[in-house]
Amino acid sequence: MANGQKPTINDVARLSGVSKKTVSRVINKSPLLNDATRGKVEAVIAQLGYVPNLQARALALRRNFLLGLIHDNPNAQMVLGVQEGILDTIRATEFALVVRPVDRHSPTLLDDIRGFIEQQRLYGVMLLPPISENDNLARMCLDLGCTVVRMGSARLDEDARLVASNDRQAVSEAVAWLAELGHTRIGFIAGPEGFRSARERQDGFVEGMARAGLKPDPAIMARGTYRFESGRAAGEQLLSAKEPPTAVFSSNDEMAAGLLHAARERGLDVPQDLSIIGFDDTATAAHIWPPLTTVRWPIRTMASTAARKLIEPGSAAAAPSLFPSDLIRRASAVPRPGKDAQ
Amino acid sequence: MANGQKPTINDVARLSGVSKKTVSRVINKSPLLNDATRGKVEAVIAQLGYVPNLQARALALRRNFLLGLIHDNPNAQMVLGVQEGILDTIRATEFALVVRPVDRHSPTLLDDIRGFIEQQRLYGVMLLPPISENDNLARMCLDLGCTVVRMGSARLDEDARLVASNDRQAVSEAVAWLAELGHTRIGFIAGPEGFRSARERQDGFVEGMARAGLKPDPAIMARGTYRFESGRAAGEQLLSAKEPPTAVFSSNDEMAAGLLHAARERGLDVPQDLSIIGFDDTATAAHIWPPLTTVRWPIRTMASTAARKLIEPGSAAAAPSLFPSDLIRRASAVPRPGKDAQ
DNA sequence: AGGCAAGATGACACCGGTTACCATTCCGGG
DNA sequence: CCCGGAATGGTAACCGGTGTCATCTTGCCT
Numbered sequence: 203m204a205n206g207q208k209p210t211i212n213d214v215a216r217l218s219g220v221s222k223k224t225v226s227r228v229i230n231k232s233p234l235l236n237d238a239t240r241g242k243v244e245a246v247i248a249q250l251g252y253v254p255n256l257q258a259r260a261l262a263l264r265r266n267f268l269l270g271l272i273h274d275n276p277n278a279q280m281v282l283g284v285q286e287g288i289l290d291t292i293r294a295t296e297f298a299l300v301v302r303p304v305d306r307h308s309p310t311l312l313d314d315i316r317g318f319i320e321q322q323r324l325y326g327v328m329l330l331p332p333i334s335e336n337d338n339l340a341r342m343c344l345d346l347g348c349t350v351v352r353m354g355s356a357r358l359d360e361d362a363r364l365v366a367s368n369d370r371q372a373v374s375e376a377v378a379w380l381a382e383l384g385h386t387r388i389g390f391i392a393g394p395e396g397f398r399s400a401r402e403r404q405d406g407f408v409e410g411m412a413r414a415g416l417k418p419d420p421a422i423m424a425r426g427t428y429r430f431e432s433g434r435a436a437g438e439q440l441l442s443a444k445e446p447p448t449a450v451f452s453s454n455d456e457m458a459a460g461l462l463h464a465a466r467e468r469g470l471d472v473p474q475d476l477s478i479i480g481f482d483d484t485a486t487a488a489h490i491w492p493p494l495t496t497v498r499w500p501i502r503t504m505a506s507t508a509a510r511k512l513i514e515p516g517s518a519a520a521a522p523s524l525f526p527s528d529l530i531r532r533a534s535a536v537p538r539p540g541k542d543a544q
Numbered sequence: 545m546a547n548g549q550k551p552t553i554n555d556v557a558r559l560s561g562v563s564k565k566t567v568s569r570v571i572n573k574s575p576l577l578n579d580a581t582r583g584k585v586e587a588v589i590a591q592l593g594y595v596p597n598l599q600a601r602a603l604a605l606r607r608n609f610l611l612g613l614i615h616d617n618p619n620a621q622m623v624l625g626v627q628e629g630i631l632d633t634i635r636a637t638e639f640a641l642v643v644r645p646v647d648r649h650s651p652t653l654l655d656d657i658r659g660f661i662e663q664q665r666l667y668g669v670m671l672l673p674p675i676s677e678n679d680n681l682a683r684m685c686l687d688l689g690c691t692v693v694r695m696g697s698a699r700l701d702e703d704a705r706l707v708a709s710n711d712r713q714a715v716s717e718a719v720a721w722l723a724e725l726g727h728t729r730i731g732f733i734a735g736p737e738g739f740r741s742a743r744e745r746q747d748g749f750v751e752g753m754a755r756a757g758l759k760p761d762p763a764i765m766a767r768g769t770y771r772f773e774s775g776r777a778a779g780e781q782l783l784s785a786k787e788p789p790t791a792v793f794s795s796n797d798e799m800a801a802g803l804l805h806a807a808r809e810r811g812l813d814v815p816q817d818l819s820i821i822g823f824d825d826t827a828t829a830a831h832i833w834p835p836l837t838t839v840r841w842p843i844r845t846m847a848s849t850a851a852r853k854l855i856e857p858g859s860a861a862a863a864p865s866l867f868p869s870d871l872i873r874r875a876s877a878v879p880r881p882g883k884d885a886q
Numbered sequence: 887a888g889g890c891a892a893g894a895t896g897a898c899a900c901c902g903g904t905t906a907c908c909a910t911t912c913c914g915g916g
Numbered sequence: 917c918c919c920g921g922a923a924t925g926g927t928a929a930c931c932g933g934t935g936t937c938a939t940c941t942t943g944c945c946t
Binding site: 253255256257258260261266268275278279281282285289293296298299300301302317318320321322323430456459460462463484485486488489490491 | 595597598599600602603608610617620621623624627628631638640641642643644645656659660662663664665772798801802804805808826827828830831832833
Binding site: 210211212222223226229230254255256257258259260261262263264 | 901902903904905
């Protein structure tokens with residue numbers, strides 16, 4: 203310690219004239235300890251700038267302090283928001299956040315993740331959509347002995363903890379808003395098949411239409427991949443329908459931007475000729491023209507909650523949490539032309 | 545081990561009838577080892593599914609396998625690209641990536657980061673712009689005993705390793721391209737004062753203008769904060785000049801998007817009335833209308849290189865690396881109207 | 887056959903914490 | 917005045933690896 207090494211618990215013990223054990227008690231805030239002793243030891247700790255070695259601690263405790271974030275980049279904005287949310291929770295703790303972007307389509311996905319978890323001996327992992335929907339993956343993590351939290355669209359989950367946004371309700375309300383603006387021909391661009399979020403949003407669309415007394419028309423509904431290009435393609439399909447929509451709900455912002463391009467290429471004016479609502483409230487949403495009306499879900503808060511569930515034992519943490527989303531009203535959705543004239 | 549615990553090196557040793565030390569040699573691929581023994585031990589390892597405990601290893605080796613990424617979110621797209629680049633390098637190693645978003649303006653910034661590094665005993669840290677420009681921070685990390693790599697705009701650096709993009713040259717070329725398209729009134733939106741990247745880009749602008757035989761006009765140059773709104777404000781300023789520009793280079797995409805809004809609000813047609821070039825090639829760049837001509841720098845490759853410098857000892861790693869950027873030509877920059885008619 | 891260097895392996899302490907368990911001191915109550 | 921129990925601190929072993937150094941084989945040379 204004198205020679206440039208970091209001070210250890212032994213140095214602290216020697217300098218304060220107590221045993222390692224006592225220092226350990228001070229660090230761990232053991233209640234059965236004389237105040238005088240505690241003070242003495244704390245003074246030495248401060249003087250030395252002693253920081254306990256987490257690796258040694260992890261070894262002795264047979265558990266460590268690493269949380270893993272496993273995702274496959276659906277959306278940079280969202281992933282970063284999640285990271286910030288997790289940090290909000292763990293910043294003052296001894297936990298650290300380890301990230302692991304993966305490729306959902308890799309044939310060795312499960313093995314890669316297993317190796318990662320085993321090698322780093324993670325305490326818990328957080329799964330983001332879309333891989334959070336992979337039940338086999340969640341089960342494997344649980345079997346590997348770490349706690350698991352999944353983020354995603356609403357759905358009960360027996361064993362892994364769940365933090366979800368209520369996509370269905372949010373979409374339903376967005377559609378209701380379009381109806382309120384006087385639209386009756388409302389189109390829909392769905393997310394890719396097999397994604398829970400895609401289904402939730404589709405269900406929300408159907409529900410919203412029903413509530414508004416409208417009937418979804420398959421002729422102005424299409425499916426995309428959540429990517430920009432697919433949104434443009436879907437847009438072309440919808441807009442070339444015999445009776446094109448005057449408003450479209452897109453299951454995410456990126457596809458909404460694609461739709462916007464498709465509309466523009468046809469010489470349509472958005473929002474005059476076509477109202478658009480997206481989902482996610484990505485950075486792009488506010489920056490495109492016109493600014494996109496979209497659904498924002500509280501990513502950061504959700505992630506922060508999820509992290510709490512990960513590190514806090516207790517049964518309460520096991521109950522799924524459902525978060526509401528907000529409709530952000532911008533310029534891309536306006537009353538149907540001629541509606542006021544009715 | 546039999547009772548559900550993870551197998552340890554002792555289990556492997558016992559089952560294969562050799563000592564711990566020999567198993568350790570197998571794991572570390574020691575060359576002085578009998579092939580027969582190695583084979584036997586490896587068989588047992590495979591059979592048991594033994595994975596060495598990194599924490600114990602870190603303790604014994606007095607170094608660990610954690611790389612830290614410290615940043616304050618200049619741009620989600622970029623941060624995520626960096627994370628992916630780092631993973632490209634460390635995926636097959638025992639290193640893990642620990643992220644730490646921070647707030648550049650926090651008064652306790654340095655202390656927070658120090659605590660983080662000391663607590664987790666990071667092996668190395670990577671600093672992203674803009675905090676990578678903080679020399680005190682870099683020095684502190686070095687003093688704490690971890691290797692440091694800074695990403696940023698070109699500039700020699702004595703102690704910390706540097707991975708940089710050649711912003712100046714890239715901007716210079718972008719301006720040359722505008723000149724080639726026939727523009728002579730070229731405006732500029734600078735980044736915030738005090739940022740190295742902002743200065744590099746500004747220098748590049750001046751250089752490019754000079755090369756094209758043009759003189760920068762302060763009346764059509766403004767400064768922004770790299771945020772959308774500041775781009776819009778700068779745009780209003782530039783466009784209300786007595787002699788407005790026919791083309792503008794914006795120091796990043798987000799401000800370019802703001803400029804685009806400003807132009808549109810004035811009834812200008814982009815690109816017919818105004819050509820725009822941005823910087824960064826964020827997701828937004830391709831999704832706005834018209835698609836933005838912009839400078840793309842190889843974030844992922846740079847980050848991958850940076851990670852290699854972090855974990856590979858050797859003096860070669862200490863030399864700064866400079867990466868070239870590409871001009872992505874999209875629809876937002878077109879020939880000056882009437883130019884062909886000349 | 888003897889000597890010896892090189893190769894292969896093992897014994898043991900140690901990294902920096904933790905826990906189990908024991909020893910001491912200091913009480914109050916019978 | 918003695919004893920039991922709480923409060924406090926110490927000792928040793930352990931977590932799962934690694935380094936050092938000693939030991940035991942070999943093969944080869946003379």
